[in-house]
Amino acid sequence: xxxxxxxxxxxxxxxxxRSEISSFVKAYLTDSIHDYQMAAFLMAAYLxxxxxxxxxxLTEEMLFSGKVVDFSDxxxxxxxxxxxxGVGDKTSLLLAPxxxxxxxxxxxxxxxxxxxxxxxxxxxxxxxxxxxxxxxDEFRKVVKTVGACIIGQTEExxxxxxxxxxxxxxxxTVESIGLITASIMSKKLAEGVDALVFDVKCGSGAFxxxxxxxxxxxxxxxxxxxxxxxAATALITDMNQPLGYAVGNALEVIEAVxxxxxxxxxxxxxxxxxxxxxxxxxxxxxxxxxxxxxxxxEAIASGAALDKFRQMVEAQGADARFIDDYSLxxxxxxxxxxxxxxxxxxxxxxxxxxxxxxxxxxxGRSTINDEINYAVxxxxxxxxxxYIEQGQPLCKVFYDEPQKIEAVKRQLLECYxxxxxxxxxxxxxxEVV
Amino acid sequence: xxxxxxxxxxxxxxxxxRSEISSFVKAYLTDSIHDYQMAAFLMAAYLxxxxxxxxxxLTEEMLFSGKVVDFSDxxxxxxxxxxxxGVGDKTSLLLAPxxxxxxxxxxxxxxxxxxxxxxxxxxxxxxxxxxxxxxxDEFRKVVKTVGACIIGQTEExxxxxxxxxxxxxxxxTVESIGLITASIMSKKLAEGVDALVFDVKCGSGAFxxxxxxxxxxxxxxxxxxxxxxxAATALITDMNQPLGYAVGNALEVIEAVxxxxxxxxxxxxxxxxxxxxxxxxxxxxxxxxxxxxxxxxEAIASGAALDKFRQMVEAQGADARFIDDYSLxxxxxxxxxxxxxxxxxxxxxxxxxxxxxxxxxxxGRSTINDEINYAVxxxxxxxxxxYIEQGQPLCKVFYDEPQKIEAVKRQLLECYxxxxxxxxxxxxxxEVV
Numbered sequence: 001x002x003x004x005x006x007x008x009x010x011x012x013x014x015x016x017x018r019s020e021i022s023s024f025v026k027a028y029l030t031d032s033i034h035d036y037q038m039a040a041f042l043m044a045a046y047l048x049x050x051x052x053x054x055x056x057x058l059t060e061e062m063l064f065s066g067k068v069v070d071f072s073d074x075x076x077x078x079x080x081x082x083x084x085x086g087v088g089d090k091t092s093l094l095l096a097p098x099x100x101x102x103x104x105x106x107x108x109x110x111x112x113x114x115x116x117x118x119x120x121x122x123x124x125x126x127x128x129x130x131x132x133x134x135x136x137d138e139f140r141k142v143v144k145t146v147g148a149c150i151i152g153q154t155e156e157x158x159x160x161x162x163x164x165x166x167x168x169x170x171x172x173t174v175e176s177i178g179l180i181t182a183s184i185m186s187k188k189l190a191e192g193v194d195a196l197v198f199d200v201k202c203g204s205g206a207f208x209x210x211x212x213x214x215x216x217x218x219x220x221x222x223x224x225x226x227x228x229x230x231a232a233t234a235l236i237t238d239m240n241q242p243l244g245y246a247v248g249n250a251l252e253v254i255e256a257v258x259x260x261x262x263x264x265x266x267x268x269x270x271x272x273x274x275x276x277x278x279x280x281x282x283x284x285x286x287x288x289x290x291x292x293x294x295x296x297x298e299a300i301a302s303g304a305a306l307d308k309f310r311q312m313v314e315a316q317g318a319d320a321r322f323i324d325d326y327s328l329x330x331x332x333x334x335x336x337x338x339x340x341x342x343x344x345x346x347x348x349x350x351x352x353x354x355x356x357x358x359x360x361x362x363x364g365r366s367t368i369n370d371e372i373n374y375a376v377x378x379x380x381x382x383x384x385x386x387y388i389e390q391g392q393p394l395c396k397v398f399y400d401e402p403q404k405i406e407a408v409k410r411q412l413l414e415c416y417x418x419x420x421x422x423x424x425x426x427x428x429x430x431e432v433v
Numbered sequence: 434x435x436x437x438x439x440x441x442x443x444x445x446x447x448x449x450x451r452s453e454i455s456s457f458v459k460a461y462l463t464d465s466i467h468d469y470q471m472a473a474f475l476m477a478a479y480l481x482x483x484x485x486x487x488x489x490x491l492t493e494e495m496l497f498s499g500k501v502v503d504f505s506d507x508x509x510x511x512x513x514x515x516x517x518x519g520v521g522d523k524t525s526l527l528l529a530p531x532x533x534x535x536x537x538x539x540x541x542x543x544x545x546x547x548x549x550x551x552x553x554x555x556x557x558x559x560x561x562x563x564x565x566x567x568x569x570d571e572f573r574k575v576v577k578t579v580g581a582c583i584i585g586q587t588e589e590x591x592x593x594x595x596x597x598x599x600x601x602x603x604x605x606t607v608e609s610i611g612l613i614t615a616s617i618m619s620k621k622l623a624e625g626v627d628a629l630v631f632d633v634k635c636g637s638g639a640f641x642x643x644x645x646x647x648x649x650x651x652x653x654x655x656x657x658x659x660x661x662x663x664a665a666t667a668l669i670t671d672m673n674q675p676l677g678y679a680v681g682n683a684l685e686v687i688e689a690v691x692x693x694x695x696x697x698x699x700x701x702x703x704x705x706x707x708x709x710x711x712x713x714x715x716x717x718x719x720x721x722x723x724x725x726x727x728x729x730x731e732a733i734a735s736g737a738a739l740d741k742f743r744q745m746v747e748a749q750g751a752d753a754r755f756i757d758d759y760s761l762x763x764x765x766x767x768x769x770x771x772x773x774x775x776x777x778x779x780x781x782x783x784x785x786x787x788x789x790x791x792x793x794x795x796x797g798r799s800t801i802n803d804e805i806n807y808a809v810x811x812x813x814x815x816x817x818x819x820y821i822e823q824g825q826p827l828c829k830v831f832y833d834e835p836q837k838i839e840a841v842k843r844q845l846l847e848c849y850x851x852x853x854x855x856x857x858x859x860x861x862x863x864e865v866v
Contacts, residue, residue: 171473
C-alpha cells in the first residue's frame, strides 16, 4: 500500500478503509511514516473531517497500539465517566467512590490540568502521598479490592495516541471531533469498561463553546463507543460558570469531600447525581433513572461513598485523615476577597478567564512541564443569577505571591458581568445523547 | 509571535500577513518550527488555498532564503521561460540560444526529469561533457559572454524551497496553485531576470489536466511575477500529445538541433516561435508580436540561433561537433517500430502514459535517485489528426533492454486511440494570460 495515497485520499475527501487507517498508523509507529506525514494527515482530517467508520478505525488502531486492562475476573459491572474538561470540575473524585459503594467498578484513567482547564490527577495529588502513577497491575488490584481507582495514562496505554497527540498539540489540529473522539476513546476503552458516560461541557469555560459543537462531539463519542460494543450515553452540561465553588486543587478536594459528607446541595452535587444515575442505569445497577438517583443520594447520606473514598485514598498510598482535618492539605499563605463594585444580578462569568487566572496563581499549567501549587485557587462566592450588593464578595482568592494579587483582583472583577435585571441560573443539563 | 497561531489562521481561512509568513519560514529554516509543523501548514495551505498576497510573501521569503544572481553589470535585457513540464518538451534547448542570438540574456536555472515528465538538464547532459552544475559565478560568466546558460538549482538558490518541496513531495501537498507558484517563482526570480514567459501545459501529459486548472496556475504565476516587479506573460499550451516527435534525451537534443538547422516546421518549432516572440516583446527586443515572430524565424534561418547554441555547448564544457555528427551522441542498441492494428484517424494519445513508457525504457526517473539512459526513447510517427493505415508506424522505439520490448510495444499501442472519423489536430495555444 502506498501510504502517501492515504494522505491524498483524506485530502480529497475520499473515505478511508479500515485497512488503510490501520496500515498508516502501524507504519507511523514503526517509523516508516514520518511525523510530518502524520501532521499532513491530521490537518487533512481536521479540515475534511473523519466519518464514523474512520473514527472507529482510528480509535481501534490507537487502542490496540497498547494494552487493554483485563477485568474478566471481576463480575461487577465496570463503568467510567469522561468529562471534556472545564473549570472547577471535581466530579470524578466523588463519582468513582460513589459508584463503587453501590456495587460498580470504576477503573478510571484520567488527565492533568492544561491551560484554563483543571485535571483530576492534579486534584488528587493535592492529597499528600496520593499516588496516581500505579502500574496497570497495581491499578487492577485496587479496582478489584476497593472498586475504584484513579490513575494517569501509563506508557502501556494507547502509545499511538500519545505520539499523535503530541503532534496535534503543536500543529493546530486539536479541536477536531473525529480526532478528539479517537483520542478519548482509545484511552477509555483501554480501561476495560463495559459502559461509559460522557460529560460534554459547553459554554464559556469549555473547549466546546457552542451547544452545537458539544452535541456533535457527544454524538461522535456515543456512536463510536456503541460501535465498539460499549453501552454509552452523553450529557451536554453547562460550563458557563465554574462547577461548584472551588477552583484549585486542594480547595476542590475539600469541596468534593464536603459533598460526600452531605453538605448543602450545589450545582456540583446535582451534576454528580445525574452522572451517577446514568452510570448506574447503564451498568444495570439500577432499573431506571429515578431509582438510580435515589440510590446515589442514599450512598452519600449513609456515608458509604465517603467510606469508599477513604479506602481509595489509602489504597493509593495517602493518609486519609485529611478528610476530617483539612489543615493536613496544602494551605496558601494568603487569602483575600474580591468585592463587587456595583449592585445587581450576576449576568455572566467569563469562565475560561477564571480558569486562566487560577492557572496564573499556580493552580494549573500553561505548558505541560509547569509545576502546580496545590494550595492556591479561588472560591466562587457569587454565581449566575445571584443578587449581589456593592461591597459584597464575588469570590475569594487563595494565593502565595502577594505581588500578583492586585492584577488578579482586577482581572477577576472583569470576569463578572453584573446587570440590573434578574437572571435565571443556567440549567445544568442541556441535552442527553 | 506564536507560530502555531500561523498554522491555526491558515486552517481557519484567515489571511496571513507578510510578517507572519516571513516569521514562519524563517523559524523553519532555523529549526524552531519542525518539519511536522510545516507539513500541517502546507496541508492547510493546500486545502484552503493561498491568496495572491500570501503567495507573494511566501515566494519572497523562499527567494531571499538564498542568493539572487546579480546581472546589474549586463545592460542587455534578462529574460527566461518556465514550462510546467510535459512529454517531449525540448523548447529550452532552442529558446535560450535563439533569444541570446537576438540580443537578450537567458540565465536559465532548470530541472530534471521526474515521473512521466522530462527535464531540460537531463536532455543537455545527453551531450557528452555538458556541465549543468556550474557555480553561480561561472553561470554569470557564461550568461555575460554567450548570452545563454542553462544550469541546475544550486545549494545557494532558494534553500527554503528545496526543504519545503521535499516535505510536499511526501505529504500529498504538491498540486497546490499557491505552493507551486511560490516554488517556481522563488527559483526563477533568483535568476535575476527582468521578464518571464510561462508555458503552462494542459492536457493528458501535463500536471494540469484541465484548462481551468492550467488557467488558474497561469494567472497565479503572472500575478505573482508582476507583484515582484517583473514583466510576465503565460501561454496555456496543449499537452494532449508529445511535443514534437522525439521523447528521450539524446533524441530530443537531435530534434532541437534539427529545428535550429531549419528542418521542416513542426508543432515544436511553432511553439518555440510563439514563446520566443513573447520573450522578445517583454524584453523590448521587438515592438510587437508579428515583428518578434519574424525576428525569431530569421535567427533560425540565418543559423544565428544554432551558432549561439554551439557557443553555449562549448562554454558549458562539451564538444559541439555532435551538432554535425549525431553519432557522437549516445546511441541505443536496438530500435523497432510499433505499427497500427487498424486504419483510421489518430483520435487521442495518452501522453502521460507515453512519458511513463519512455521512463520505463530508461529515459526518465521514477525516483529522484534513478540513473538515466540518455540514448533510449521514442519517436512519435503519428500525431493527433493523422490518417494512418493498418501496418503503418505509430512510433519508433529506441531501446537497450530487449526483454522489455514486447510489453512496451503493447503498452504503446494502448496509448493510441484510432477512430473512423477525421479529427482536427489540437491547437497549440489555448489561451494567453
